[in-house]
Amino acid sequence: MPPDIAIGYIVDDEAAVRRSLALLLGSAGYAVETFEGGEDFLRQATTDLPFGCVLLDVRMPGIDGVAVQREMLARGLPHPIVVITAHGDVPLAVRMMKAGACDMLQKPFTGEAVLAAAAAALTRRDEATAALHAQKRIAALTPREAEVLQGMVAGRQNKVIALELGISPRTVEIHRANLMAKLQVRSLPEAVRMALAAGSGAEAAEPT
Structure with a gap:
């Protein structure tokens, strides 16, 4: 993957959410990969994973967003996280923000908000790489x-x-x-x- 191509990783157990976010990011020029849940994502989340923004749902069956973030930190992955949350999961999302997540998107969110959050998160590329x-x-x-x-x-x-x-x-x-x-x-x-x-x-x- 050329280094100038922005990458978005979508981790959400809802197929409709994955599909809409993939279409949105793809239309904005992102290379997009989608994952059905935390376990699916962590199987590929090694130190070789190309740098990109992770749009990460908080509440998922099995390995939830909090656990995914914890494991990413343990593996030393510098990928910035934008948390996707429903209203009832805001306390968990805030916890993830305190642990280093870049931003929080509360459902329902607008396309403009998603693109702005992803772009801001990717400005951490140089800092994270250094x-x-x-x-x-x-x-x-x-x-x-x-x-x-x-x-x-x-x-x-x-x-x-x-x-x-x-x-x-x-x-x-x-x-x-x-x-x-x-x-x-x-x-x-x-x-x-x-x-x-x-x-x-x-x-x-x-x-x-």
């Missing part, structure tokens, strides 16, 4: 290199990192050079941006 690349590179670091990176993100000098880790400043310098080579960055700001994009959990602080 985060995925950063996560893969950081995963290649040794535990000690990851600790040094956390110190760098926190704004600590080499001698402070060395003291905290019980190693010499020279060893910190070696780990720092190695991790920057693995991350394919040339400067401290680049390394920090990559760590934050990957969600490393280290929080920036004032240099000590």
Whole structure:
């Protein structure tokens, strides 16, 4: 699939909803794939799944939308989710929004609302792709290199990192050079941006 083709994944147990959404997105130029439920979608939702917007129904038999989102997060899938909900499922949809879903469409919804939500969700392409690349590179670091990176993100000098880790400043310098080579960055700001994009959990602080 060419990278400039927008993709929409429709996950809903109602055939009529799948059909109408597929026609709508298709008419807007999307490549569309439909799934009868959460289990059907998760069978294909691997890390190789092309990036696209997931229109995900909350209430489905078997694996519901909440469980699908949870599994997508566990698999590290960056695909943005737009939640489809009926009135009675709004609390569940809000829960999904808090867990990272981009938007919520309450039935009955208009075609304009669907297209606007999908387009907004797909603007996360660059951010999500950068985060995925950063996560893969950081995963290649040794535990000690990851600790040094956390110190760098926190704004600590080499001698402070060395003291905290019980190693010499020279060893910190070696780990720092190695991790920057693995991350394919040339400067401290680049390394920090990559760590934050990957969600490393280290929080920036004032240099000590």
